[in-house]
Amino acid sequence: MPQITVNEAIGQALAEEMRRDPRVLMFGEGVATKRKDLVDEFGKLRVRNTPLAEGIIAGTAAGAAATGLRPVVDLLFAPFLCFAMDEIVNSAGKLRYISGGQFAFPMVVIAMTGCGWTVGAQHNHNLEAWFVHSPGLKVVMPSNAADFKGLLKSAIRDDNPVLFFVDMALGYVPGEVSEDEQLVPLGKAAVAREGTDVTIISYAKMVNTCLQAAEQLAAQGVSAEVIDLRSLKPLDEEAILRSARKTGRVLVVHEASRMCGVGAEISAIITEHAFDALKAPVLRLTGPDTPAPSSYMLEQAFIPQPDAIIASVSKLMGKIALRPIQPEVQPEALTLTT
CATH class of the missing domain: 3.40.50.970 (Thiamin diphosphate (ThDP)-binding fold, Pyr/PP domains)
Structure with a gap:
C-alpha cells in the first residue's frame, strides 16, 4: 500500500x-x-x-x-x-x-x-x-x-x-493507506497491539507513544495490549471492557488534563462493568491541569512520555519501576522566570 x-x-x-x-x-x-x-x-x-x-x-x-x-x-x-x-x-x-x-x-x-x-x-x-x-x-x-x-x-x-x-x-x-475505499465506522476502537498482561488505552498521537512504551515493556517481559479508541463518541465500550477483562490491568493515557477527562469516563465504565476482573485499580496518565506551554522542550514535559507510561505499568504490575519515574509536571514548573 x-x-x-x-x-x-x-x-x-x-x-x-x-x-x-x-x-x-x-x-x-x-x-x-x-x-x-x-x-x-x-x-x-x-x-x-x-x-x-x-x-x-x-x-x-x-x-x-x-x-x-x-x-x-x-x-x-x-x-x-x-x-x-x-x-x-x-x-x-x-x-x-x-x-x-x-x-x-x-x-x-x-x-x-x-x-x-x-x-x-x-x-x-x-x-x-x-x-x-x-x-x-x-x-x-x-x-x-x-x-x-x-x-x-x-x-x-x-x-x-x-x-x-x-x-x-x-x-x-x-x-x-489503501487505494481502495476503506470506511472506518464511528464508534469502533482498534487493537493497535495485542497483549495479555496490561491494557493501555489511548487516542490521537498518544497511541504512538503507548506503542513505543509497549515495545520497551515487551523487552522487559511485560505484554501490553494497546487500544486505539479512534472515536470518543460514540465510545466502543465493548472493546474497552473486553480488553480490561482479558488483562485485568488498565492504564488510560491522554494528553488532555485529568479532571473530568475522557480517561475518567473510561475508568468509571471499567469499574462499573468489569470490577471483578481487575487485578489493580485503573490508572490514568494525563497532561497537567495547566495551559499548554509554547516552548518545544516544555511541551515534551507537558505530555505523557514512554518512560512515564512504563513507570505507570510497573505500578500496575506491582513491581519496582522498570524505568525512572517521570515526575509529575506542576504548573509552576512550566512558568519561565527571568
Missing part, C-alpha cells in the same frame, strides 16, 4: 466525498488557500475561504446542513471553537432532537489540537471532553493516516454533527 501523510489522507477523503456527493462542500479559515487542488476541481462555490468568524462559520454550516447540504468546516485551532459553542452545541447538537427527527445536521467541524507545533496556549488546548459531554455531537480523534481518511469519510456521511480533531503533530506523519 502507498504511504501518504495525514494531511494528504484528509485531502483525499475530502476530494473523494466531494466527487461522490455534490451536496458536500467545504468552507472555513483559509481552506481555499490551503486546498487549492479542491478549488481547481470543484470550483469556488464548493470550496470557500471565510472571514475569521468562527460563530458565523459554524452557524452557516448548521443552516446549510438543515437545508440538505453536507458541509465540512475548518476552524483551524481547537481553542477557536470557544467562539462557536452556541452554534455547535446549542444548535447543531440539539436541533435534530428538538425537531423530532424532521431535520438532519450532517456537518463536520475540523480543528487542530495537541502539542508539537509550539503554537502556545491560545492555539493549543485539548477540548475533546467538552464535546463528548455535549448531547447530539460525535467526536473523532484518529492516530494514523488510514484512520484519518476512513473516519473523515464516515463523518461526512453521518447525519449528525461530528467534531473531527486533528492532532497537529501528526499532520506530516506518513502511513500506509
Whole structure:
C-alpha cells in the first residue's frame, strides 16, 4: 500500500466525498488557500475561504446542513471553537432532537489540537471532553493516516454533527493507506497491539507513544495490549471492557488534563462493568491541569512520555519501576522566570 501523510489522507477523503456527493462542500479559515487542488476541481462555490468568524462559520454550516447540504468546516485551532459553542452545541447538537427527527445536521467541524507545533496556549488546548459531554455531537480523534481518511469519510456521511480533531503533530506523519475505499465506522476502537498482561488505552498521537512504551515493556517481559479508541463518541465500550477483562490491568493515557477527562469516563465504565476482573485499580496518565506551554522542550514535559507510561505499568504490575519515574509536571514548573 502507498504511504501518504495525514494531511494528504484528509485531502483525499475530502476530494473523494466531494466527487461522490455534490451536496458536500467545504468552507472555513483559509481552506481555499490551503486546498487549492479542491478549488481547481470543484470550483469556488464548493470550496470557500471565510472571514475569521468562527460563530458565523459554524452557524452557516448548521443552516446549510438543515437545508440538505453536507458541509465540512475548518476552524483551524481547537481553542477557536470557544467562539462557536452556541452554534455547535446549542444548535447543531440539539436541533435534530428538538425537531423530532424532521431535520438532519450532517456537518463536520475540523480543528487542530495537541502539542508539537509550539503554537502556545491560545492555539493549543485539548477540548475533546467538552464535546463528548455535549448531547447530539460525535467526536473523532484518529492516530494514523488510514484512520484519518476512513473516519473523515464516515463523518461526512453521518447525519449528525461530528467534531473531527486533528492532532497537529501528526499532520506530516506518513502511513500506509489503501487505494481502495476503506470506511472506518464511528464508534469502533482498534487493537493497535495485542497483549495479555496490561491494557493501555489511548487516542490521537498518544497511541504512538503507548506503542513505543509497549515495545520497551515487551523487552522487559511485560505484554501490553494497546487500544486505539479512534472515536470518543460514540465510545466502543465493548472493546474497552473486553480488553480490561482479558488483562485485568488498565492504564488510560491522554494528553488532555485529568479532571473530568475522557480517561475518567473510561475508568468509571471499567469499574462499573468489569470490577471483578481487575487485578489493580485503573490508572490514568494525563497532561497537567495547566495551559499548554509554547516552548518545544516544555511541551515534551507537558505530555505523557514512554518512560512515564512504563513507570505507570510497573505500578500496575506491582513491581519496582522498570524505568525512572517521570515526575509529575506542576504548573509552576512550566512558568519561565527571568
